[in-house]
Amino acid sequence: MIFGPTPLDEAEGAILAHSVRLKERVLKKGTVLDAEAIAALRAAGLGEVIAARLGQGDVPEDEAAGRLADALLSPLIARSRAATGRVNLVAETTGLLTVDAALVDRLNALDESITLATLPNFSMVQPKEMLATLKIIPFAVPGAALGVAEVLLRQHPVLTLHPFRPLKVGLVLTELPGVKESVMEGAVEVTGARIEALMGRLLPVERVRHETAATADALRRLLRQGAEMLLIAGASATVDRRDVGPAAIVKAGGRIEHFGMPVDPGNLICLGSVGPAGSEVPAMVLPGCARSPKLNGFDWVLQRLFAGLPVRARDIMGMGVGGLLKEIETRPLPRAKAPQAPPPAQAPRRPRQVAGLVLAAGRSRRMAPLNKLLVADAQGVAMVTRVVDNVIASGVRPVLVVTGHERERVEEALAGRPILFVHAEDYAEGLSASLKAGLAALPPEPEGVLVALGDMPLVDSAVMARLLAAFDPEEGRAIVQPTFRGKQGNPVLWGREFLPEMMAITGDVGARQLVGKHADRLIEVEVADDGVLRDFDTVDSLKAAPGFGKAGPSRKG
Structure with missing residues (x-):
């Protein structure tokens, strides 16, 4: 192709490279110049144009x-x-x-x-x-x-x-005591919507105990109903290929193809199949995030299967590039510090409402005659006041403070703050009594509660805000706990689903014993300092606390 300034005598049949505005008309870019166009250009006093002329071939x-x-x-x-x-x-x-x-x-x-x-x-x-x-x-x-x-x-x-193929899909929901009915209904609704979007149909849902044999029996029943795909939504997330869901697939006559995937959210998916070779029915144990309608790794696998594409272990292991589907609070180096492109237009997410609960009823027996909660820092602010101010600044609402020992003095130290007081009449029975008194006073609206201890003043509001950002019960992050160098600390944010179990705790203990029981619903947030590990029960420990080197009387904050 020949390109460049072209005399009008040689321009017939050439392609105009740039639009030319004449008195009576506009010759647009790409116009193939004919005799009439060239005459118009001459009449406008032009002797040449920028044009392209085709070469041989x-x-x-x-x-x-x-x-x-x-x-x-x-x-x-x-x-x-x-x-x-x-x-x-x-x-x-x-x-x-x-x-x-x-x-x-x-x-x-x-x-x-x-x-x-x-x-x-x-x-x-x-x-x-x-x-x-x-x-x-x-x-x-x-x-x-x-x-x-x-x-x-x-x-x-x-x-x-x-x-997409109009597949019939069987869903098994496994149940454990204490799981809210709304959680179960939500899982069915979200899964059904996914299936329908892919042209499929959900068979009547099987609800069984979270046990291998019961789940396997449910899978067999669904196969007899013509299920062309099997899904298991476990009451507890799968943590091993020998766990309840995968074991049920094997017991039903199937096999496990792969456990886990390099996609987040979606890590804890388990893919297998049930049936004889050549006529296998895909079977999956869903990750906890599948209870949310947001895109996750399960969607990627589900779409391929509905499209008739085989999904093998190597396919899942090849999903890592592009597999980071959302911002994750627990990543060591959040991208919040990196340049941000404007987000796509979408409906703003409704902030999750989380209440704050400060336990401030203890008797300070190991620091007698001082009440540790009322010991002042270098600025003269009581320890409990510092804690409550940090909780308020984190953004939780409402903030409840449980009182007990020296109730009047604690309330005086917190006067004027936007908080609600709850008095634990039986505070002498231990920490669980204070916890239950506070939980019983929670309003029905909050989806979770941040439980803070009144003797941990070194946990600042920024740390608590990070816990709030990580909280997402729909995606399996229903318990959020800070860690420092791998050690678990306080405060802990609990989803509302755990309140019945927390109300059943007795003795001088808190709810942390439930963390291990519900590890599949836990997300840990690593923080930069050890304030989340440090409470102050003795005069010696208080002397080592920044800003609290000398125990003394407090003033109101």
Whole structure:
């Protein structure tokens, strides 16, 4: 192709490179100059234009784009007409798009005049959605390059659209005592919506005890009903391929293909199958995050299976690149410090309401005659006042303070603050009595409660705010606990689902014993200092506390 200033005497048949505005008309970029257009240019006093002239063997942009688009076509994919060297490829049905990335790279490396841009591999698409755009950059393509490109594209499909199949899906919900009915109903609703979006149908749900035998029996019943896919939503997250859900798949006559995946959220998925070779039915134990409608690794596997694509261990292990699907509070180096691109427009997420509960009823027996909660720091602020101020600053609402020993003095130290007082009449029975008094006074609205100890003044509001940011019961993060160098500390944020068990605790202990029992619902937030580990029960420990070196009387904060 010859490009550049072109005398009008040589311009007939050339392609105008830039629009030219004349008195009576506008000759647009890409216009093929004919005798009439050249006459108009002469009349305007022009002697030359910037134009492109095809050389021997060159193919005009629209013809080249059309030929390559024809070579890209495959079933259920349509194309637009060529215009300005561009053709768009669009879906004709709902399905999953697969892309031969290596072939796209080879095409784009063939000649700078030819470019192809596609959606990511394994994109879920809707009818009429654009899948790819083919663009010829200059006004023509060398014929030899075009010929090679056509041969390349006809060797193997670059774009393949796999329509979703109307599968019948069986869902088993396993149950443990204390799990709220709303949690179970939510899991069914969210799973059903996922299945319907993929053209499937959910069979009547099986609800059984969280036991291997009961779950296996439920899987067999669903198979007899014609289930073409089996899902298990466990009351407790799977932590090993021998756990209840995977063991039930094996007991039902199946096998486990892979446990875990390099996608977050979605790490704890377990993939297997049930049935004889050649007619296996896919079977999955869902990760806890599958209770949320937000995108997670389960969606990626589910979409492929509905599209009729096999999913093997190697496929799951290859999902790591791009597998970080959301910001995770517990990552050592959050991206909050990195430059942020404007987020896509979406409905703002409703902030989760979390209450704050400060336990300040203890008798300070190990620090007698002092009440440790009323010992002042270097600024003259009582320890309990410092704790409550930090809790308030974290953003939790409402804030409840449980009193007991020296109730009047504690309330005086906290006067004027936006808090509610709850008096534990039986505070002398131990920490559990204070905890239960506070929990019983919680209003019904909060989804969780941050339980703070009145003798831990070194936990600042920023640490508590990080706990709030990590709290997401729908995605399995229903207990949030800070750690320092791997050691678990306080305060702990509890989802409302644990309140019945917390109310059943007795003796001089708190709720931390429940953390191990519900490890599958726990997320740990590593923090930068040891304040989350340090409470102050003795005069000696208080002497080592920053700002509390000398025990003395307090003033109101």
